[in-house]
Amino acid sequence: MNKNNQPAWLNNAIFYEIYPQSFNDSNGDGIGDFQGIIEKLDYIKNLGCNAIWMNPCFASPFGDAGYDVSDYYSAAPRYGTNEDLRRLFGEVHKRNMHILLDLVPGHTSVEHKWFRESMKAEKNQFTDRYVWTDSIWEEPQGMGCIRGISDRDGSCAVNFFSHQPALNYGFYKPDPDKKWQQSMDSEGPKASLEELKNIMRFWLGMGCDGFRVDMAGSLVKHDEEGKGTIRLWQNVREFLNQEFPQAAMVSEWGEPDKSLQGGFHMDFLLHFGPSHYNDLFRCEEPYFSNRGKGDISEFVAKYKENYEKSERKGLICIPSGNHDMDRLARLIHGDNLKIVFAFLLSMPGAPFIYYGDEIGMRYVENLTSVEGGYNRTGSRTPMQWDDTTNAGFSSAPKEMLYIKQDESVDRPTVEAQMEDENSLYNEIRKIISIRQAHEALQSNAEIEFVYAEKNAYPFTYLRSGEREKILVILNPASREETFECEYDLKKKIYGFGGEISVEGNRIVIPACSVGFYKI
Numbered sequence: 001m002n003k004n005n006q007p008a009w010l011n012n013a014i015f016y017e018i019y020p021q022s023f024n025d026s027n028g029d030g031i032g033d034f035q036g037i038i039e040k041l042d043y044i045k046n047l048g049c050n051a052i053w054m055n056p057c058f059a060s061p062f063g064d065a066g067y068d069v070s071d072y073y074s075a076a077p078r079y080g081t082n083e084d085l086r087r088l089f090g091e092v093h094k095r096n097m098h099i100l101l102d103l104v105p106g107h108t109s110v111e112h113k114w115f116r117e118s119m120k121a122e123k124n125q126f127t128d129r130y131v132w133t134d135s136i137w138e139e140p141q142g143m144g145c146i147r148g149i150s151d152r153d154g155s156c157a158v159n160f161f162s163h164q165p166a167l168n169y170g171f172y173k174p175d176p177d178k179k180w181q182q183s184m185d186s187e188g189p190k191a192s193l194e195e196l197k198n199i200m201r202f203w204l205g206m207g208c209d210g211f212r213v214d215m216a217g218s219l220v221k222h223d224e225e226g227k228g229t230i231r232l233w234q235n236v237r238e239f240l241n242q243e244f245p246q247a248a249m250v251s252e253w254g255e256p257d258k259s260l261q262g263g264f265h266m267d268f269l270l271h272f273g274p275s276h277y278n279d280l281f282r283c284e285e286p287y288f289s290n291r292g293k294g295d296i297s298e299f300v301a302k303y304k305e306n307y308e309k310s311e312r313k314g315l316i317c318i319p320s321g322n323h324d325m326d327r328l329a330r331l332i333h334g335d336n337l338k339i340v341f342a343f344l345l346s347m348p349g350a351p352f353i354y355y356g357d358e359i360g361m362r363y364v365e366n367l368t369s370v371e372g373g374y375n376r377t378g379s380r381t382p383m384q385w386d387d388t389t390n391a392g393f394s395s396a397p398k399e400m401l402y403i404k405q406d407e408s409v410d411r412p413t414v415e416a417q418m419e420d421e422n423s424l425y426n427e428i429r430k431i432i433s434i435r436q437a438h439e440a441l442q443s444n445a446e447i448e449f450v451y452a453e454k455n456a457y458p459f460t461y462l463r464s465g466e467r468e469k470i471l472v473i474l475n476p477a478s479r480e481e482t483f484e485c486e487y488d489l490k491k492k493i494y495g496f497g498g499e500i501s502v503e504g505n506r507i508v509i510p511a512c513s514v515g516f517y518k519i
Helices: 008-012 034-039 041-047 082-094 113-118 187-206 227-243 256-261 297-309 336-344 374-379 414-419 424-437
Strands: 015-018 051-054 071-075 098-103 144-147 155-158 210-213 248-251 266-268 352-354 446-451 459-464 469-475 481-484 491-496 501-503 506-509 513-518
Touching (some): 256 297, 297 446, 414 424
Parallel strands (some): 015 051, 098 210
Antiparallel strands (some): 459 469, 501 506
């Protein structure tokens, strides 16, 4: 183990992201729940995933789909009880799988008891738990705020929506003229940090395997280089090393060099910021579209930069999508979805499959926002299991469903795709089994980009393990492409589409084709 105590299981984890309210409803109220997840664990395992990331499941008014927590120590009643959640952990472990909870440390709901206490004019133990200015007429620079809602004088900073007050972890460089900007070592910020540890201690003690941490890089304010936030997470890492050395930590940060310094094991490649992740699947001309008008080069350049910063290890997570993005199938269609997963499942780091992406669930257009979803709502629709009522998601009348379902006659379902040997679902199962059988395709094997030219196809890279090397060739374009290559294509271990051939020192790749070769 390294200083961050990376648990061995994380080295070859393949995650399945569950949006609990939309996954499986076991009691007919129109909302998914813990028991519904338990009922589908064998499905997740049979797909090939051995780990789960579950979106927030704590008590909440659900103004932002659970990312506005009102009690960190209680499961949301809509999903079940704490005891139900403990049982979910146990059922996951029975199947030799692991589960991460979604931890939201940066803000709470306005309904949290801490915030209600902090609103009081008289000083109490929660007065400094949030970021408040000293005057109602002063708003925190660079942040939105809540004000005029209590007798306390001051404006409270918010992190995102106006009902998400920012917890106070201090300012890296407080402005001496603004007394309300407390240092990281002030009493309020230190209390926030200790409470964060208590929350983690509680759920790790209940049996979860770790956390995916929301907005992990944003806790300390006025911290442009991230030094204060890194220091904060290093403090958390010391606590975990002492009490829960096997706890896995995955960050939503987008800067792996900083998150790894802070003690995280893996960092998400974010869909915002400079990663160029959106160039792949979600832009005007996605690289993986069969139109073949995309560009992979800037993504590769940024990936290489982050890869070097993250010690050339499998520490960068690339998701198929998540609850904040358009569905993969909104812009990528047909067999190109298979090419996407050939890419996702052959890159370093832990792959994350967003529920329903494995069957090509579509983005449902023009939905009214549900629980803070807005344009994201179309990516959060109920899972489509079969051709029964509500696609097998719920026995409730369809008007009661958490979000309106895809009502298309040809909507994809798990049942139909399981029965079709050429389906996306079955192709993903096949690719996962190949990844797990070849250490050169797994999380920690190295990567070297062989052909990733500007505005060009194909996309080719070499994965190198201790005992083997595998060349991955991907051509999403609907036309034949060629490139010069010094490697012999000795043994094909996986292929899709047309047969790749060698002409002298040139490799010829048919339209919409993939090949993995031992070299």
